[in-house]
Amino acid sequence: MSALKVIVSAIEQVADGICHFTFAAADGGELPGFSGGSHVVVSMPAHNRTYRNAYSLLSSPADRRNYQIAVRLQEQSRGGSRFMHEQVKVGSRLDISWPVNLFPISRVGHKHILVAGGIGITPFMSQVHELLRTGADFELHYAFRSPQYAGFIDQLQQLLGKNLICHDQSQRQVLDLQALLSQQPLGTHVYVCGPAGMVDALLSTAYELGWPDAHVHHEEFLAPPIGEPFTLRLKQSGKSVEVGAEVSMLEAMEAAGVDAPYLCRGGACGRCELEVLATDGVIEHHDHYLSDAEKGSGKKIMPCVSRAKCSFIELNL
Amino acid sequence: MQHGYWIRSKPVYHSLSWQHRAQAHVLVANGEAGRSIVRLLHQRLPDQPITVLYHPTQEADYSKSLVSLAGENLHVFKRESELWHRFEQILQQSVMGTRLYAAGNEYFLWQATTLAASHGVLSGDVMREQASSLARSVYCVHCKTISHRVTTNIAICTGCQRHLLVRDHFSRRLGAYMGLMIDAEEPGNVPEAEEVYP
Ligand code: FES
Numbered sequence: 093m094s095a096l097k098v099i100v101s102a103i104e105q106v107a108d109g110i111c112h113f114t115f116a117a118a119d120g121g122e123l124p125g126f127s128g129g130s131h132v133v134v135s136m137p138a139h140n141r142t143y144r145n146a147y148s149l150l151s152s153p154a155d156r157r158n159y160q161i162a163v164r165l166q167e168q169s170r171g172g173s174r175f176m177h178e179q180v181k182v183g184s185r186l187d188i189s190w191p192v193n194l195f196p197i198s199r200v201g202h203k204h205i206l207v208a209g210g211i212g213i214t215p216f217m218s219q220v221h222e223l224l225r226t227g228a229d230f231e232l233h234y235a236f237r238s239p240q241y242a243g244f245i246d247q248l249q250q251l252l253g254k255n256l257i258c259h260d261q262s263q264r265q266v267l268d269l270q271a272l273l274s275q276q277p278l279g280t281h282v283y284v285c286g287p288a289g290m291v292d293a294l295l296s297t298a299y300e301l302g303w304p305d306a307h308v309h310h311e312e313f314l315a316p317p318i319g320e321p322f323t324l325r326l327k328q329s330g331k332s333v334e335v336g337a338e339v340s341m342l343e344a345m346e347a348a349g350v351d352a353p354y355l356c357r358g359g360a361c362g363r364c365e366l367e368v369l370a371t372d373g374v375i376e377h378h379d380h381y382l383s384d385a386e387k388g389s390g391k392k393i394m395p396c397v398s399r400a401k402c403s404f405i406e407l408n409l
Numbered sequence: 410m411q412h413g414y415w416i417r418s419k420p421v422y423h424s425l426s427w428q429h430r431a432q433a434h435v436l437v438a439n440g441e442a443g444r445s446i447v448r449l450l451h452q453r454l455p456d457q458p459i460t461v462l463y464h465p466t467q468e469a470d471y472s473k474s475l476v477s478l479a480g481e482n483l484h485v486f487k488r489e490s491e492l493w494h495r496f497e498q499i500l501q502q503s504v505m506g507t508r509l510y511a512a513g514n515e516y517f518l519w520q521a522t523t524l525a526a527s528h529g530v531l532s533g534d535v536m537r538e539q540a541s542s543l544a545r546s547v548y549c550v551h552c553k554t555i556s557h558r559v560t561t562n563i564a565i566c567t568g569c570q571r572h573l574l575v576r577d578h579f580s581r582r583l584g585a586y587m588g589l590m591i592d593a594e595e596p597g598n599v600p601e602a603e604e605v606y607p
Pocket of ligand 1: 359364365
């Protein structure tokens with residue numbers, strides 16, 4: 093995949109543990125356009141390996157001079173978010189992917205309810221610009237632990253006024269999903285991004301109330317979990333790749349110079365799907381993409397987040 | 410007549426069944442399809458409120474059976490336009506989780522779908538059952554008139570009187586099949602019509 097070359101032009105701490113980075117094109121020109129909800133994958137060349145993480149674009153899609161992303165320092169960081177927080181300085185050069193949108197606003201929706209939990213606010217930052225521009229009927233519900241964890245709150249308040257509804261958990265303001273989802277007019281779409289528990293609660297509440305699936309949108313990027321090391325055999329190229337405990341299969345293939353496909357790197361989009369030919373162990377599926385039946389068949393794997401408990405696994409690549 | 414192969418624009422219908430995860434249920438039906446609603450009301454009913462809008466026609470009137478099953482949840486309309494007016498009002502006041510069911514001839518089904526779509530309901534989320542008659546509404550591509558209740562493969566356009574070949578190409582927006590002049594090349598050479606959509 094061809095990369096975009098950017099220079100970090102500003103870094104700002106926006107909330108506890110959350111840093112805000114501004115990128116400009118390295119050649120000083122315009123960056124490619126994107127739509128609300130898009131993300132880019134940032135390559136982070138640490139000394140022993142390259143991390144690649146997906147981050148939502150926060151800036152207004154109308155602004156082609158800069159891209160902005162927010163990175164939360166993950167407590168159990170495998171290294172990506174720590175690299176961004178500690179190594180990247182103003183003036184650093186980075187490679188990023190072209191913007192990809194896996195979380196667009198429905199064009200046929202009559203009303204849009206955006207629900208963010210904590211750092212899950214990020215994909216909505218560009219979406220609200222788009223919704224404001226088109227004059228759509230929408231509201232943003234933002235749930236956070238306490239105000240010092242609520243990134244972008246001032247900016248959002250200014251931009252949205254009463255269309256921003258905050259749920260500050262330190263003030264015991266809980267987001268009542270049942271109440272929220274049972275009173276929406278026909279033609280409403282709901283979008284959620286946040287911790288897994290919140291996403292699951294919203295999806296099941298909507299389902300129980302009879303919301304059609306096509307009206308319920310979610311974005312949840314998973315980080316590849318840590319596991320046990322194993323060997324990956326690639327049938328077509330005849331290569332053999334060692335997958336360490338703390339790297340994903342996709343990262344291990346990339347480090348070995350294999351050109352494997354990906355878009356979200358978070359088990360959501362389906363782009364990285366590969367065929368499993370053989371293994372002497374069991375596959376540990378972590379993605380949101382494959383159906384339960386597909387997972388059960390053991391014939392497919394999403395190497396960006398899934399791995400195997402085995403000594404070897406053979407893929408058709 | 411075209412048969413034996415699948416044309417993408419030709420819709421597929423199912424028989425209605427209750428969607429038990431819901432906040433409310435709204436059913437619209439006309440004529441013959443009243444029977445589908447009767448059948449549905451005989452099944453285990455969902456817990457949420459049900460509203461039935463029905464337009465009896467000359468061919469079939471199931472109002473009596475429907476009244477006995479649906480009571481005051483049933484609204485019978487003398488004219489179809491009144492039914493659509495009421496449906497529109499209900500759509501305006503409905504919340505997400507309201508399930509929509511339509512039973513009727515094809516034209517009726519797609520009118521319901523189009524109206525629902527204007528309130529942001531996706532076509533796939535309206536459940537549709539085609540009434541027993543397969544009669545087609547045919548859109549004349551020459552004069553743009555829609556002729557209803559066509560049961561034959563060749564029909565005379567009610568607008569321009571041309572002989573039309575009834576094709577399988579279906580417009581969901583119009584709720585009708587395309588009709589093309591059959592004797593354009595050789596005027597007067599019209600094959601015998603067959604009743605293929607009884
Ligand atoms: S890259 Fe999207 S699912 Fe793996």
